[in-house]
Amino acid sequence: MAVQYFEGIGRRKESVARVRVMKGSGQFIVNSKPLAEYFTRYGDTEAVLAPIQATGDSPSLYDVTVIVKGGGVNGQKDAVQMGLARALVLMNPGSKPVMRKEGFLTRDPRIKERKKPGLKRARKAPTYTKR
Secondary structure, eight states, X not given: OOOOOEEEEEEETTEEEEEEEEESSXXXXXXXXXXXXXXXXXXXXXXXXXXXXXXXXXXXXXEEEEEEXXXXXXXXXXHHXXXXXXXXXXXXXXXXXXXXXXXXXXXXXXXXXXXXXXXXXXXXXXXXXXX
8 A cells, every 4th residue: 555645846056856745753864864864964954854843743743755866965955945845735735825934935046157258167257467
């Protein structure tokens, strides 16, 4: 018998996270590792769990599995947070105003600016020499 889950996709910078949420015992798995181990050096697991806490629920009520690809640690963390919020809204549509107010459902549109011809990076010009 399959367990019903709710899926949300989160994106930030170059990162994409596919988050599945189901009722359970509090397991939070990111790319086959526990949440604390995956984001171990950065210690910002509270930010990832913020959407669950915004609803007033305890993280121990849900089993969450995440597949996240691309980008760096901050992009992945924010992508997981957004995917989790979207999945929780599908699970409980009444939590949408809270998620919207907290900013968990808004996609951050900032991306890396492209490199321009004649420049070293997007905006850095070569050093000017008079002679």
